Amino acid sequence: MATQASRITGRLMLSPAVILLLLWMIVPLAMTIYFSLLRFNLLMPGTEAFAGFENYQYFFTDPSFWPALANTLTLLLGVLAITVVGGIGLAVLLDQPMWGQGIVRILVIAPFFVMPSVSALVWKNMLMNPVNGLFAALARGLGLTPVDFFADVPLASIIVIVAWQWLPFATLILLTAMQSLDQEQMEAAEMDGAGWFWRFLHLTLPHLTRAITVVVLIQTIFLLSVFAEILVTTNGGPGTASTTLTFLVYMQSMLQFDVGLGSAGGIVAVILANIVAVFLMRMIGKNLEG
Amino acid sequence: MAREVSTGRKALVTAVAWGIGLLIFFPILWTVLTSFKTEGEAVAPHPSFLFFDWTLENYETVNARSDYLLHFWNSVVIALGSTLVGLLIAIPAAWSMAFVPGRRTKDLLMWMLSTKMMPAVGVLVPIYLLARDTGLLDTRVGLVAVLTLVNLPIIVWMLYTYFKEIPGEILEAARMDGASLGSEILYVLTPMAVPGIASTLLLNVILAWNESFWTLNLTAANAAPLTAFIASYSSPEGLFYAKLSAASTMAIAPILILGWFSQKQLVRGLTFGAVK
Amino acid sequence: MGEIALSQVKKSFGGVSIIQGIDLTIADGEFVVFVGPSGCGKSTLLRLIAGLEDASSGTIAIDGRDATRLPPARRGLAMVFQSYALYPHMSVRKNIAFPLRMAGVPKAEQERKVEAAAKILNLVPYLDRRPGQLSGGQRQRVAIGRAIVREPAAFLFDEPLSNLDAALRVSMRQEISELHQTLKTTMIYVTHDQVEAMTMADKIVVLNAGRIEQVGSPIDLYRSPVNLFVAGFIGSPKMNFIEGAEAARHGAHTLGIRPEHIAVAEGGPWKGVVGISEHLGSDTFLKVEVAGVGTVNVRAGGEVALRYGDAVALAPQADKFHRFDATGKAL
Numbered sequence: 001m002a003t004q005a006s007r008i009t010g011r012l013m014l015s016p017a018v019i020l021l022l023l024w025m026i027v028p029l030a031m032t033i034y035f036s037l038l039r040f041n042l043l044m045p046g047t048e049a050f051a052g053f054e055n056y057q058y059f060f061t062d063p064s065f066w067p068a069l070a071n072t073l074t075l076l077l078g079v080l081a082i083t084v085v086g087g088i089g090l091a092v093l094l095d096q097p098m099w100g101q102g103i104v105r106i107l108v109i110a111p112f113f114v115m116p117s118v119s120a121l122v123w124k125n126m127l128m129n130p131v132n133g134l135f136a137a138l139a140r141g142l143g144l145t146p147v148d149f150f151a152d153v154p155l156a157s158i159i160v161i162v163a164w165q166w167l168p169f170a171t172l173i174l175l176t177a178m179q180s181l182d183q184e185q186m187e188a189a190e191m192d193g194a195g196w197f198w199r200f201l202h203l204t205l206p207h208l209t210r211a212i213t214v215v216v217l218i219q220t221i222f223l224l225s226v227f228a229e230i231l232v233t234t235n236g237g238p239g240t241a242s243t244t245l246t247f248l249v250y251m252q253s254m255l256q257f258d259v260g261l262g263s264a265g266g267i268v269a270v271i272l273a274n275i276v277a278v279f280l281m282r283m284i285g286k287n288l289e290g
Numbered sequence: 291m292a293r294e295v296s297t298g299r300k301a302l303v304t305a306v307a308w309g310i311g312l313l314i315f316f317p318i319l320w321t322v323l324t325s326f327k328t329e330g331e332a333v334a335p336h337p338s339f340l341f342f343d344w345t346l347e348n349y350e351t352v353n354a355r356s357d358y359l360l361h362f363w364n365s366v367v368i369a370l371g372s373t374l375v376g377l378l379i380a381i382p383a384a385w386s387m388a389f390v391p392g393r394r395t396k397d398l399l400m401w402m403l404s405t406k407m408m409p410a411v412g413v414l415v416p417i418y419l420l421a422r423d424t425g426l427l428d429t430r431v432g433l434v435a436v437l438t439l440v441n442l443p444i445i446v447w448m449l450y451t452y453f454k455e456i457p458g459e460i461l462e463a464a465r466m467d468g469a470s471l472g473s474e475i476l477y478v479l480t481p482m483a484v485p486g487i488a489s490t491l492l493l494n495v496i497l498a499w500n501e502s503f504w505t506l507n508l509t510a511a512n513a514a515p516l517t518a519f520i521a522s523y524s525s526p527e528g529l530f531y532a533k534l535s536a537a538s539t540m541a542i543a544p545i546l547i548l549g550w551f552s553q554k555q556l557v558r559g560l561t562f563g564a565v566k
Numbered sequence: 567m568g569e570i571a572l573s574q575v576k577k578s579f580g581g582v583s584i585i586q587g588i589d590l591t592i593a594d595g596e597f598v599v600f601v602g603p604s605g606c607g608k609s610t611l612l613r614l615i616a617g618l619e620d621a622s623s624g625t626i627a628i629d630g631r632d633a634t635r636l637p638p639a640r641r642g643l644a645m646v647f648q649s650y651a652l653y654p655h656m657s658v659r660k661n662i663a664f665p666l667r668m669a670g671v672p673k674a675e676q677e678r679k680v681e682a683a684a685k686i687l688n689l690v691p692y693l694d695r696r697p698g699q700l701s702g703g704q705r706q707r708v709a710i711g712r713a714i715v716r717e718p719a720a721f722l723f724d725e726p727l728s729n730l731d732a733a734l735r736v737s738m739r740q741e742i743s744e745l746h747q748t749l750k751t752t753m754i755y756v757t758h759d760q761v762e763a764m765t766m767a768d769k770i771v772v773l774n775a776g777r778i779e780q781v782g783s784p785i786d787l788y789r790s791p792v793n794l795f796v797a798g799f800i801g802s803p804k805m806n807f808i809e810g811a812e813a814a815r816h817g818a819h820t821l822g823i824r825p826e827h828i829a830v831a832e833g834g835p836w837k838g839v840v841g842i843s844e845h846l847g848s849d850t851f852l853k854v855e856v857a858g859v860g861t862v863n864v865r866a867g868g869e870v871a872l873r874y875g876d877a878v879a880l881a882p883q884a885d886k887f888h889r890f891d892a893t894g895k896a897l
Contacts, residue, residue: 010390
């Protein structure tokens with residue numbers, strides 16, 4: 001509701017953002033789709049030719065594709081499980097009265113602000129290194145054989161690193177949601193004789209449902225494009241043991257210079273992400289009504 | 291009303307929470323401590339926690355290497371630059387959506403969000419080629435442009451949720467009081483929106499500082515920010531733990547401090563207002 | 567001067583017609599109240615006059631000058647909003663001075679006018695506080711002060727008292743009336759509360775579904791409502807409406823009688839039984855089930871000692887009946 005004049009001003013002020021984002025979305029995506037239909041290798045310029053769905057066929061039959069898809073999902077589900085369960089636990093804990101709550105919050109939130117390449121390097125060298133790492137020192141101290149994390153359990157190691165980075169995010173959001181829990185409702189349930197566990201199960205958890213969904217969806221968006229952590233620690237290896245879809249596309253287009261194949265992989269990744277995005281948008285869209 | 295809790299219970303909760311908090315914080319703490327050790331102590335088979343010869347030599351070494359300072363400066367330029375350009379584009383857009391909403395404003399917001407959900411790898415190749423062909427590859431300008439676009443939806447959304455909280459009647463009152471559109475934005479909206487704009491700036495600087503896909507893929511020697519510079523440490527040569535720690539500490543310290551100030555806004559910004 | 571004339575003003579939002587052709591003239595110095603149920607279009611009409619919305623068609627003239635296309639800033643009107651709409655980051659002094667600052671009035675004169683307004687509104691001790699540190703009534707006064715300093719052609723009030731508690735509402739109501747006596751400036755006041763309308767207005771405009779139902783002085787509307795809607799809306803407690811045989815006996819489809827025009831009297835023509843009785847001290851409100859008439863609300867004297875279940879006889883004043891036809895128009 002406003003006057004004609006202010007509506008026109010509004011449109012004018014809105015247009016730069018809209019036009020830029022429109023270009024940012026449409027131009028590269030159209031190019032990717034186009035490239036994905038070409039035989040196109042940067043090492044052999046001038047040999048581009050229309051290839052139909054050949055690249056998609058190659059991509060799906062690439063021996064790395066299925067392991068990469070499986071690794072992507074394992075990474076995603078592993079990190080989600082750790083961060084959601086850990087996040088709920090931490091949120092419940094931090095919501096209790098205690099001394100120095102502010103400081104504990106600061107400690108817990110810190111890993112989120114560490115840039116991915118730093119956290120990957122720190123974990124890789126200083127904690128998980130089989131010779132000089134702290135874990136190895138601890139293992140030796142306990143009389144155990146140190147584990148060579150990135151050789152023996154590469155994907156699990158990456159999951160731990162990524163979960164460490166995202167646990168703060170889940171905790172912070174769940175804690176925020178927890179603090180908006182209706183205290184009178186809790187007290188009413190207590191008056192009715194409900195025990196701690198019953199209240200957690202029937203009041204706290206349902207109240208957190210929305211926040212949990214948001215955490216899951218937003219993390220999914222970011223986790224599908226985890227990159228630096230893999231590049232720095234294992235480079236996708238050994239073999240394909242820690243190669244994800246994102247990393248596979250990166251290797252094909254930036255290391256093997258096969259633009260056509262990489263583009264086809266990129267489109268597959270876009271489609272996968274869109275499936276998640278639809279659910280996320282519904283959630284946030286519902287919130288907009290209010 | 292907060293109720294009294296028994297001291298014993300409170301002490302127990304405090305102990306557990308502090309324990310877990312320190313455990314989570316430990317890798318960062320360890321990095322900071324290691325940065326003050328000599329290389330020899332850093333890889334000692336029985337690492338010492340606090341009782342070692344504290345030294346600043348790693349910081350001196352790292353700082354003496356001009357490339358470290360260059361990359362640090364790149365990070366500052368890219369994070370601040372992309373945020374400021376983003377704000378410049380987003381403030382008018384958010385103003386318009388919050389105060390002159392049309393029938394399609396909601397769809398527009400959702401669409402903006404959807405651009406953020408496109409996985410970067412899906413457009414890696416064309417962006418790389420476009421940057422290469424326009425000479426923007428490995429330049430700060432190129433990265434500022436890309437990161438501005440990557441984070442623009444988040445900036446617009448955050449500002450929108452903040453602007454939404456300013457009652458439209460106040461802006462109408464300004465109009466009735468004879469304020470032009472310019473005065474309305476300058477004297478009434480902006481002062482009221484300063485906290486929101488500041489938090490948006492803060493969160494976006496953090497996100498841009500840590501962005502690790504485009505910064506790694508679109509830069510080489512010249513424009514590489516700290517994310518890329520630190521990543522180049524991944525194949526170690528000789529004793530380097532202490533120096534790595536010093537470089538890492540310097541790379542994360544500014545953002546860690548900014549981040550602690552922006553905890554509350556972080557939730558709102560990253561959930562697009564879905565959790566408050 | 568502040569004469570405002572609306573002619574065939576219409577407004578629709580996306581095909582929905584909110585204001586359907588309003589003709590109205592407001593004389594200089596008049597206190598006019600727009601009253602009606604929520605959603606009747608009274609606030610939209612006020613915003614059209616203010617220039618915060620465009621009219622879809624029709625003209626709005628202020629002092630004989632066509633102002634239909636003028637932006638709000640150039641109409642010379644001042645508005646007091648429901649939420650007060652004070653600038654939270656400015657002190658009271660700066661809030662009141664803001665319109666002067668926008669008009670480029672010299673600093674010294676700004677200062678003088680703010681002081682003068684603050685004196686009228688008893689705001690002098692609060693000039694350096696922020697709106698957030700004031701009570702609801704004080705905020706209301708600041709909003710009025712901001713309007714006064716502009717010396718506008720007319721004041722527009724959009725339900726200004728609805729956020730105040732009942733006691734404060736009564737005293738602010740009187741303050742606004744006094745202000746009108748002092749300034750003698752045109753005031754247009756929107757409310758859904760017919761008590762505010764009756765007590766403050768020189769002229770009441772009753773709106774319903776985007777149309778004017780009736781325009782007149784409070785006592786005119788009370789005495790001779792032109793239709794059922796106005797009859798039911800003006801006056802508290804509400805007029806009783808009686809249909810059926812009793813109405814037909816008076817030659818009407820619907821018969822109206824106000825509760826205060828029915829007396830409890832031995833031998834009255836309406837025999838009934840008391841349902842609810844509310845004793846207020848000064849008055850007693852009775853709900854009486856009358857055979858052949860229906861439920862009738864009665865406003866009786868304060869000392870009437872009737873209780874639930876008592877038999878009672880009622881005597882309506884014959885000359886106070888309002889008669890309406892089947893379409894609701896007064897006969």
